[in-house]
Amino acid sequence: MGQALKKVRSGLNTRLGFFILAVLLFSIKSYFAYKTKFSLGVSGGMQQLLLAFNPVPFAVLLLGLALYMRGRKSYWFMLLIDAIMATWLFANILYYREFSDFLTFNLMKGSSAVSNNLNQSIAGIIHPTDFLVFADVIVLIIVLAFKWIKMDTRAFKFRYAAIVSGLAVLLFGANLSLAESDRSGLLTRTFDNNYIVKYLGLEAYTVYDGVKTTQNNATKANADSSDLTSVQKFLSKNRVAPNVEYSGVAKGKNVFIIHLESLQQFMIDYKWDGQEVMPNIDKLYHSSDTLSFDNFYNQVGQGKTADAEMMLENSLYGLPEGSAMVMDGTTNTFQAAPAILDQQGYTTAAFHGDVPSFWNRDNTYKSWGYDYFFSKSYFANGNKASYNLGYGMKDKIFLKDAAQYVQQLPQPFYAKLITVTNHYPYIIDSQNESIKPFNTGDSTVDPYVQTARYLDQSVGEFMSWLKKSGLEKNSMVVLYGDHYGISNNHKPAIAKLLGKKKVTNYDLANFQKVPFMIHMPGLKGGIKHTYGGEIDVLPTLLNLLGVKNTDTIQFGSDLLATNRKQTVAFRDGDFVSPTYTKYGGDYYDSTTGKQLKKLTATQKRTVNDMQNYVxxxxxASDKVINGDLLRFYQPSGFKKVIKGAYNYKKSAALKQLKKANKKQKTSVVSKNNGKSTMSEYQTDAPELKK
Structure with a gap:
């Protein structure tokens, strides 16, 4: 035994021995992280084997680069590479914990757009065991520092280093072959990054993402008008005629888009602590003049809120990685709702109680054709610390401050108001608490009910003002949840909230439902059961407003159409429909929730047709955005947006608003003989009472 240990010690005192130890420790650490920090959906012996094996090829390749260096530099370079890989793994663990996805180059490129206020979020995400990913680096530093392993300063022959590099390539080839045998078309057909990490490892995924990003950049540079042919052919084949009964029923009405941050459908009619959690939104949902949809899904990817906005106002999907608003919002050509309605005589404005650069809104909104963008600096209470929480102004204060400008907008107008208080990490100060937290035992999930209640109260106050100011009777109010608030990484808590022992992938698919409702006095309302998502909002609204929409590049369809396709695409390629659900690689009968472990020939044909459509x-949507293809196409009657015509600087915008009111005299204030309606706005926000 002692002789064997002596040989091992002697081997570790060589550069090759130290390298093998570093590779082994890195692989063990990576496997530990894959198993405990990510939900990769590993099943079966082959997938378990690949999960354990896939860290090895890139560890051999990257750590092996140090073997080309001389003396002590080789050891320190090996430690540096190991530390960089550990840091990258650590960053992905934190990101994955709340967003169920991995970091991408596009996301990092746009990181400044989402970095505001992230410190609080990160503090809530980190678990002590996350730091174990640095354990191998620390161990290697210690054994060298205390000379338990001595540095081998002898020259390591170049040909041996090259053999190690060659071995890494062979190992990766074997890894890829085994992966392809278990999941064919892994690198060409998947929309889910989890598959790539599961089969090939985090480092391979990073390389894959880098290649893809480079290819997308080249695509835009090389794109031309002929690239639109296949897109238009697809849209023509799948275009559905809108519902004639509802066409134009809201013609000439103001449009409010109220963005319900992170609000999920399961909260509708939810009772907790002996109370109805959201009485105001529930009342709207069940109103006879509200169209409500109980099978409406969020379809966002990594861009989350930005993806929801992209779909809502363009009927284009977000990108498979990063945010299209960040990556393409400044330079791409769009034919968005604000521009369409502006050319129909509408004033268009967006309201957000945070900095204008968040998600690159200050540039993207110009590309979309917004006349005004009222951000934090516009609001009297915007810069007071106690009036802000998490990602911007508290909703009650924000909506009241926004109303000050809403009443000045020439009618008809299109106004989008983005709430933020119901955003992770669901912070609420004690003076604004009105319901106790959930008792799931998950510290991330439990305060969600408190911020959702606060959001509901905020919406209730705003809707009350709309009625008192007279705006409600001449407006169509659209409320929608942008994405999930509670991620799939909180399964025990989700099960408890849903009253289940445990949740299946079918339950998680349905957990992606978000509220969507359209309220207007006199509207023939009711709860609609059609399956749809955020991609369908724009065609639905344009039909209600009586706006021609027959030759646009849009991927959704009118939610009220009688013969619409009801297959709802998720960004990773999964889908839901009234008949079948595919989520996390599993298939289910949508009517019973029963898993279909073995599909019949008929079922296979049906789900394959659905998968092909998705x-x-x-x-096709990615092709439009990545190639900036709308620059080559213009629907009849639509004028191209001139981005330089918009100025969101406060002094310039307010001057423009004042000028517009003198010319049109259709704003609420103008029709009220110059008198403000703000005395009608009642809020119980304790900050304002002080």
Whole structure:
């Protein structure tokens, strides 16, 4: 035994021995992280084997670079590479914990757009065991520092280093072959990053993402008008005629888009602590003049809120990685709702109680054709610390301050108001608490009910003002949840909230439902059961407003159409429909929730048709955005947006608003003989009472 240990010690005192130890420790650490920090959906012996093996090829390749260096530098370079890989793994663990996805180059490129206020979020995400990913680096530093392993300063022959590099390539080839045998088309057909990490490892995924990003950049540079042909062919084949009964029923009405941050459908009619959690939104949902949809899904990817905005106002999907608003919002050509309605005589404005650069809104909104963008600096209470929480102004204060400008907008107008208080990490100060937290035992999930209640109260106050100011009777109010608030990484808590022992992938698919409702006095309302998502909002609204929409590049359809396709695409390529659900690689009968472990020939044909539609729809939308193809196409009657015509600087915008009111005299204030309606706005915000 002692002789064997002596040989091992002697081997570790060579550079090759130290390298093998570093590779081994890195692989063990990576496997530990894959198993405990990510939800990769590993099943079966082959997938378990690949999960354990896939860290090895890139560890051999990257750590092996140090073998080309001389003396002590080789050891320190090996430690540096190991530390960089550990840091990258650590960053992905934190990101994955709340967003169920991995970091991408596009996301990092746009990191400044989402960095505001992230310190609080990160503090809530980190678990002590996350730091174990640095354990191998620390161990290697210690054994060298205390000379338990001595540095071998002898020259390591170049040909041996090259053999190690060659071995890494062979190992990766074997890894890829085994992966392809278990999941064919892994690198060409998947929309889910989890598959790539599961089969090939985090480092391979990073390389894959880098290649893809470079290819997308080249695509835009090389794109031309002929690239639109396949897109238009797909849209023509799948275009559905809108509902004639509802066409134009809201013609000439103001449009409010109220963005319900992170609000999920399960909260509708939810009772907790002996109370109805959201009485105001529930009342709207069940109103006879509200169209409500109980099978409406969020379809966002990594861009989350930005993806929801992209779909809502363009009927284009977000990108498979990063945010299209960040990556393409400044330079791409769009034919968005604000521009469409502006050319129909509408004043268009967006309201957000945070900095204008968040998600690159200050540039993207110009590309979309917004006349005004009222951000934090516009609001009297915007810069007071106690009036802000998490990602911007508290909703009650924000909506009241926004109303000050809403009443000045020439009618008809299109106004989008983005709430933020119901955003992770669901912070609420004690003076604004009105319901006790959930008792799931998950510290991330439990305060969600408190911020959701606060959001509901905020909406209730705003809707009350709309009625008192007279705006409600001449407006269509659209309320929607942008994405999930509670991620799939909180399964025990989700099960408890849903009253289940445990949740299946079918339950998680349905947990992606978000509220969507359209309220207007006199509207023939009711709860609609059609399956749809955020991609369908724009065609639905344009039909209600009586706006021609027959030759646009849009991937959704009118939610009220009688013969619409009801297959809802998720960004990763999964889908839901009234008949079948595919989520996390599993298939379910949508009517019973029963898993279909073995599909019949008929079922296979049906789900394959659905999958082809989803895959082709996502790919065609990506083609439009990545190639900036709308620069080559203009619907009849639509004028191209001139981005330089918009100025969101406060002094310039307010001057423009004043000028518009003198010319049109259709704003609420103008019709009220110059008198403000703000005395009608009642809020119980304790900060304002002080």
């Amino acid at each position: 895959t082709n729809s996502l790919a």
